[in-house]
Amino acid sequence: MNTKTPPAQPHGHAEFVKALQHETISCPIGGCGGPLDVTDLSQVKDRVKTFSLRCPHCGWEGQLRGQETLTPPWDDASLLLMADEHLMHQQPICPFDDTPVVFTSLPNPRRRARYRLSCYYCGRQTDMDWPPAEARR
Ligand SMILES: [Zn+2]
Ligand SMILES: [Zn+2]
Incomplete structure (x- = not known):
């Protein structure tokens, strides 16, 4: 697994998929757990999406970003x-x-x-x- 995930990005791939599919993501702050507001920051031409996250309850903010890896291509x-x-x-x-x-x-x-x-x-x-x-x- 990827052990180099920076601490500023507590959310990982599972949350990225939820954001992509417009599913609810819970706030990572213990005792809060409220649904986060998710905003897609990507431009149409972006191949990798970036989402910003914000908790309307406790004010926590974060970001989700894909990891660009273009090779090898799909066979x-x-x-x-x-x-x-x-x-x-x-x-x-x-x-x-x-x-x-x-x-x-x-x-x-x-x-x-x-x-x-x-x-x-x-x-x-x-x-x-x-x-x-x-x-x-
Ligand atoms: Zn929260
Ligand atoms: Zn892929």
Whole structure:
């Protein structure tokens, strides 16, 4: 596990995933535990998301940030697995960090659907024709 987590970042990957999925995160201060206000500070072009956290009850503030790791890229098998899960209406996850992968549909000038797959924790990203050739059969 990552032992270099700075103390200023008491929240880890589990909380990052909650923020990404708009789930409630509890205040880390003992005796408080209230739900935190979460703000997505990321720009559209950011590959790794940053969230600011604030407790409306005790005033605690913190931040959640992904750890950019772009190599090795997703291989074809992982991409197909993620595409399959998306087709099955399941939540695909990044095989490197178990973060839910976000599918964004892209403008499709050739009347073909395209998706961008993004992991906002490690920053890996790829575009894919849709449906992927191998899934059409
Ligand atoms: Zn609090
Ligand atoms: Zn990832």
